[in-house]
Amino acid sequence: MPFMHRKDLGLLALRLGAGGVLIAHGTQKLFGWFGGGGIEGTAKAMEHMGFTPGRQSAIAAGLGEAGGGALLALGLATPAAGAAAAGAMAGAVSVHAPAGFFAQGGGFEYPAFLGFVAAALGLAGPGCYSLDHVAGHRLNRPGAVILAFTLSAAAATVVVNRRVAALASAQAAEAGAEVPA
Template sequence: MDTGLLLLRLILALILFTHATQKLAGWFGGNGLSRQAEIFASLGLRPGRVMVLAAGVSELLAAIGLLLGLLTPLAALLAAGTMAVAGATMQLNSGKFWNIAGGGEYPYVLAAAAAVLGFTGAGALSLDALLAEPGSVLETVFYQPALWVGAAVLLGAVLAVIPFASVVKKSSTP
């Protein structure tokens, strides 16, 4: 199980790092900050530059936390929330769910995978495991999270969507 959690964390970290650097620096064929800010603004996420910075920095911090398995529920919350907002934005703008039709399916899958880590923790192959002492808060919240931690990550991701969904919905209706 620990190897599976490590692989999940590494894959998500790589994807989130790539997403962040596409937005912030134009790496990996991305638009970079200025062009991405225009796109975000056109989707109703204004001010575009601030929203791109918020999304990019959230993805980058989540990637680092997941890569290291450090403060994993917080990293999972950042990833799940950012990806849930991305999925909702895409879905509300296209009116479709499926990725091929411009919908939010793919970001939702990333959000779900991140939320799972809120319930499982990073596993034994992580800094959370290395730093947590038996019976400590670090163990209960980060290394072997209680059910409420995962539920809080999931709820936080859902709640993150609400303000963005209302803004995007207003800008996409004539």
């Protein structure tokens, strides 16, 4: 094996590993696989976490993780795949952020790491052992990188800000209900 293919093998290993983890988490949300809640259970959890409407939020999170992960693993539409998975992980980070950084305390370390890996793969490209390479990199061009990450960042910002507003509204309503008459 020539020395120059080491980077491509490393990208393949990273894509398969990160993509596999993202697929597993997304299919928990979408189908209830691997002990997940499926759409209904995830929708209830999403509502509880402040993501409304819950069902649409569950579908978006599941598709961002499973779809983005599958595309990353295949090395297909890599910029869009990395951006979608990173955007989904931004929502997860917003949920875990109040618990601090480290995962053992419920913190955001794990979703942040998955998001950074997905983003890095989307930016770096898939390497030569990929469907993007086979397709002549038609879906892996600089314009695709800029568009995918701009749209993902905008969508993640809207979703996280809506969640913050929904939580603040619920907290204010709860505080108002606790005031004695």
